[in-house]
Amino acid sequence: MANFLYTIIIYPLIQVIEFSFSLFNSVFKEEGISVIGVSIAVSVLCLPLYIVAEGWQQVQRDTEKRLDKGIKRIKETFKGDEQYMILSAFYKENHYHPLMALRSSFGLLIQVPFFMAAYSFLSNLPVLRGYSFGFIRDMGAEDALFSIGSFKVNVLPIAMTLINIIAGAIYTKGFKFKDKLTIYGMALVFLVILYNSPSGLVLYWTMNNVFSLVKNVFYKIKNPKKVLYFILAAAVLFVDYYALFHHHGMLHKRLILVFAASILLLTPLAVKFMTYLLDTVFSPLTEHKKTRFSIFLTSSLALAFFAGFVLPSLVINSSPVEFANIDTYGNPLYFLYNSTVQMLGLLVFWPICIYFLFNKRVQTAMALFFSSILFACLVDAFCFAGDYGTLSRLITFDSLVTSVTLPYALLNTVSVIAALLLPLILLKFKKQKILQTALSIILIASLGITVVNSVSINSEYSAYKKEIASKITEEESISPVYHLSKNGKNVVLIMSDRAEGAYFEPIFEEFPELKESFSGFTYFKNTISFNQGTLLGAPALYGGYEYTPYEINQRSKEKLVDKQNEALLLLPRIFTEQADFNATVTDLSWANYSWIPDMSITNQYPKIKGFNVERKYTSLWVKENPDKVKANITSESIKRNLVWYSLFKFVPCFMRDSVYDDGAWWSSDENTSDVMEFLDFYTALAYLPRLTDFTGSGNQYFTIVNDTTHSTQDLQAPDYEPAITITDTGPIPYSSISGNIAMFKKVASWIDYLKANDCYDNTRIIIVADHGIGKDAQKEKYFTGDWEDDYNPDHNWPLLMYKDFGASGQPVTNEDFMTNADVPSLLLEGLVEKPKNPFTGKEIKKIPSSEKKASGVVITHNFLPGMNGLYTFSVPDSDWYTVTNNIFDSKNWQKGVK
Structure with a gap:
């Protein structure tokens, strides 16, 4: 119940306060001014309520003044029950009830929910921690301007109280002693409550008291409304001038701010016009409660x-x-x-x-x-x-x-x-x-x-x-899943979802130590995927050219989910049935068309073991790294x-x-990324050495699927690990690159682990993605020509890296035309003689680069099963392309399937 009341009463006010803070901060780039701005915004929003409260309080004071003599006379003349009965009759005769005295406390009641909201927001605001403003050294802590012995003197709460007392003195001039006592008593209560509070919160409440002081002065001057309007006009003109000539944000956003502020100047006219309409055009509604x-x-x-x-x-x-x-x-x-x-x-x-x-x-x-x-x-x-x-x-x-x-x-x-x-x-x-x-x-x-x-x-x-x-059980400890062999051969396919082809070169230039770890690898730069999403882009990666979107659609009488499962099982079945291998596969993409891969598709094949590794070790990682996650x-x-x-x-x-607001939604917290989802995937890589042992006998095949590179999560450089506060995202100015760097670093640690255990030279490895990221920066840097409907071909540029048995030396770049459908032939080469698709019987052949073409590249983004048919992908005719030779030149992207 308490949570319900908090959500319905207090939390909406927190949202308003946070928006005010973020708005002022976006304009003035100054957290201290933003806190003052929040106070102004809240005070202005509450002003009509204060006016109503003041009206009720004045009614109460007038009523008490009018009834005082009669009440005094009754109390002097009568005692006990007789006094109570006569007082009740007196109140009834004057249409008054003692409970009406609560009206005098309405002004205080207004402040309570706003104070609770401000306390909840400002006392825990990360951006105020360590931030100095004026004489305040740290707005996230008490000001402690000086000390008397061991006692810290906080000046700001004392100044707040003095201002409150002055405002109260002006407001209660001519009031009864009990009214004055209430005001001064509350000033002291807030002094006690806020004395050790963060300075940002005390500054907010101090400015509220300043506003209250100004409000009380206004009540004592002639024509307060005119004076208030002139102050408002001056404030609006200042904001307009600052937004138009000093702020460097986008012009249309500044114009929206100027318009919103300037429209306040029309408030008196709007009030008069609305009053006229309410008294004339809408009078039937005004009179019908x-x-x-x-x-x-x-x-x-x-x-x-x-x-x-x-x-x-x-x-x-x-x-x-x-x-x-x-x-x-x-x-x-x-x-x-x-x-x-x-x-x-x-x-x-x-x-x-x-x-x-x-x-x-x-x-x-x-x-x-x-x-x-x-x-x-x-x-x-x-x-x-x-x-x-x-x-x-x-x-x-x-x-x-x-x-x-x-x-x-x-x-x-x-x-x-x-x-x-x-x-x-x-x-x-x-x-x-x-x-x-x-x-x-x-x-x-x-x-x-x-x-x-x-x-x-x-x-x-x-x-x-x-x-x-039945699929995911959080583990409190780690047992090895990948049993590599020292006396046989190991073949490893690492499918790194959405790993970006463009990021290989800048990452390896910035982190040269990776070159030593990834010794023997070839980076195929000129590689294309058949779609920008996993659902259409990954089947060919797992199953080869028989599982491109076009070829899948040609088998129009078979369900898409069955063809997806075929692609996922093609390599492990070939290795276990057509060569002397055992197979372990984890987290296969869209297995059984399930968001959490349904690894039961491996159950009918005794030599294939299927597991989900992602999402299993998040809690364990958080327990081992409690200082890195909010x-x-x-x-x-x-x-x-x-x-x-x-x-x-x-x-x-x-x-x-x-x-x-560029995805921030006017949040004051800069660290709002989905780190827990990222950890679901990252932990499977971080724990790769602990998930690996060398007890496998004979030959072993592995498919390892991981989504670390799919995330846009920012990570803390130079280690590129999660952190509560990200202070350094590293020197490479590409967005969404942190996950790619983290992947390379964690896989490098795993490779170093294989090398330390003499299990690298006997291991063939491919690291490949189902598709690219699709960022304009990559398009502008690498791709040339005109792209229809402003399509970003970087969506179709996946990472592809290959290391053969015994390969060594620094990684090299190969610019032969490749597709990620070449993965099966690369992995099978020299290990299986004339490998055949166990589902269709067709031979899987390696296609020379000069003869290769990517027939049926799809630019439609049908990334969910429900966005397609039961048997075929739903692709408009205009979205089919054939790509040849060089993926970076739009001239090589021809419409249709050829």
Whole structure:
């Protein structure tokens, strides 16, 4: 229950505070100013509530003053029960109840949730630790400006208290002693609470007190509203000037900020115009209490369910297993519950609190606002959804979110304006019932989608739970899985998912020690994959040219999943059935078309052992490295980012890149990457030496699949390991390169381990990827020519490295034309005479580079089984290509299959 109340009441305020901090920090690049900015933002947001509170307090003071003489007379004349009865009658006669005295404490009650939110946010803010501002040496610790003996004197809390007392003295001038005592008592309470608190938090509360002091001074001067407006105007002009002429951010983002700030200058006119409309055009709603509340509540509930559940559920429902078993949470529905509660707090609980504080005019305005915003948000989310690429489970896109074209932005803007005006038009023509019906339908639809998606996600999770229980068991210790042979031959295929072909050269130049480890290797630079995703790009890697997307589609009467399993088992079956080998395979890509590879596909082959190694040693690694991982970082990021994703969908298209904030979602924490998912894969490499022994007899074949290189996780240089705070990502200026460096370093350690145990020369190794990363930097540096639809061919540039038995010397580069479908023939060469596909009977032959072509390269990104048919991949005719000779020249990419 406590967690529910925190999520619905406090956490939405934390999100508002964090956004304010990040916004001011993005503008001024100064954490101290950002803390002051948070105080200003919160004070401005609370100002209308303070005005209401002041009105109630004044009513209470006037009432007490009016009743004082009568109460005094009764207390002097009567005692005991008689006094109580006469006082009760006196209160009733004057329409007063003693509980009404609580109104005088409303101003203090307003501060409590905001103080709790600010305390939770600022007292644990990583960016404030070690940061100095003015005389404050460390905003993440108490200021301790000087000491008296062993006692540290914190100046900031003392200054905060003095300011609070001065503000209270001005405010309570002419008040009763008990009112003054309350104010001064609370000042001392906050001194005790905050004396040893981090300076950033105390600075925030000090600035709140300064604002309170200014507010109290305003109450004592003539025309406070005019003075306040001039101060606001000066602040807006300063922000506009700074954003336009001193800030170096993107122009359209600065213009959005300038527009948002400048529109505040129109507040007095907007208030007058709105008052006129409420008294004339919308007077029927203003005078009809039940109707306006119905419109307000239905709209806010519909908004909350669409933002909290419907839109986030579309993300999670696309791949529920990715959001399962994260940190301490099993069912992915937890994240939807959390986001829904957050939105109920932000869009229902707090608005209702505000709604009942104000008069019928403000209530009508809120009803109009929420109904208009609901229609506009739905138009944005579903009519202008946009295509922003693949989402990670941290709710970040795999490519940049860029600004949209002007015509599209104009169309979006016109549509949004029309949606905003729709409720107003209906009310103008007295069609309240139509509006109420439409809002009710939208609310019912949101609840219906909530139920349907909940059932769907829970069903997939239940199936996944049964599946994973039989596949993945977290290990507390490590037993060897890969039993290499010293007296026979070892053949090892390491499939490093999304390892980038472009990164080999810069990594080996920057880390020359790798050249010694990877002695004997040949790097095939001119290599192409048949797709940019694992589902279509990996089968040919495992099974050769019979398993390219085109060849798979030619067998249109056989299920895709069966052909996938064939490809995965081709090499281990050939080695065990057509040569004298035993085989061990781990984490085979999309085995049985299961996200967690279903290694039971090996069960019917006695000489093939199949295991899942990824995801098994994460807890063990965290236990052995407790100082390198921030607790619950993945789940906390998902809980936060899901609601930001909804906001992203709700705003007009031209504002979305600003909301996305390059994947930071306006977070104040720079370390929000999905390190736990990365560790699921990284640990399988980090523990490779411990997973390997040399007890194998005869000849051994291994397929080792690993996803470390698939991650965009930043790592701490120079070791390229996870860290709670990443301070150095290394000298190579490519994005997503850390995982590639980590892979090379860990595989190098494993190779050194083989060498130390005299088991390297008798081992043939291929390190290969299913596809490349697809970054513009690689495209611009390596690829030439015109690419249709601005396609990035780097998606199809996988890493391919090969070391034969007895090979030595520094790694060399070979520029012969290759595809990753050459892997089977390279591994089988000289070991199996005329190897045949055990499923089709066709011979696997090595194709000379001069005769080779990549027929049926696919640029469609159908990366999930559900995006394709049951028997064939769903590929438009225009997305088939044949590539020859040189992958880096667009002239060698010809449309069609040839």
